């Protein structure tokens with residue numbers, strides 16, 4: 578049996594609300610495992626604790642009780658092994674695209690020439706060849722998100738934690754970003770935890786979907802996604818896709 582890349586057991590998480598002097602329970606008894614190279618989506622209604630869960634995996638938040646483990650070690654804080662991609666691109670506005678990508682590489686001691694080479698390769702891979710000298714403000718939202726994604730990928734993380742990374746993009750750009758992510762994942766096979774509230778997105782991208790309940794968030798169902806890869810948007814027109822989508826929507830609305 579393969580060893581889990583990331584696993585959490587029996588996690589509870591609450592936030593103290595000083596104004597009301599109460600503790601708000603956000604996550605309840607979360608058990609979750611993801612194998613190396615697996616792509617799992619977490620689907621749940623707004624406010625159910627998805628980001629809180631991802632922040633725990635990232636090491637940004639502590640748990641009240643339970644364990645979170647990555648590569649056999651307890652998660653006690655952020656690590657370059659676990660890269661996080663947010664909904665808004667995270668870029669330094671005063672650095673150009675290439676410098677933004679090279680920033681993290683320099684921090685980990687990469688030589689300038691090697692960092693430049695890597696930045697160029699990734700820019701080419703995401704269709705942004707020739708934009709290295711542009712500043713973030715000169716790019717569209719989708720282009721900025723591509724650069725943000727490269728900034729994470731270029732450091733070679735083993736785990737990608739993605740919090741609704743394409744939610745702010747228009748439908749067409751979102752679709753091209755989904756295809757890009759699948760292509761990059763097929764080449765590198767990182768372990769991906771992908772948060773979304775979009776059922777179609779989860780079905781198009783993932784190997785498995787975990788559905789969360791309303792707050793306090795619990796994982797109420799896990800579904801293996803049966804569709805063959807590579808997947809394209811035409812899959813969304815198939816009967817099997819519609820049936821699974823309705824079943825998941827039904828579960829989300831209960």
Ligand SMILES: Nc1ncnc2c1ncn2[C@@H]1O[C@H](COP(=O)(O)OP(=O)(O)O)[C@@H](O)[C@H]1O
Nearest residue numbers: 592593603621622623624625626627628629630
């Ligand atoms: N740092 C925090 N302090 C207090 N409450 C928080 C904090 N982070 C999240 N919450 C609350 O926890 C609940 C779940 O939030 P979140 O994890 O962001 O949900 P989701 O990502 O599913 O929309 C919300 O009610 C939110 O207000």
Ligand SMILES: [Mg+2]
Nearest residue numbers: 627628629740
């Ligand atoms: Mg969120």
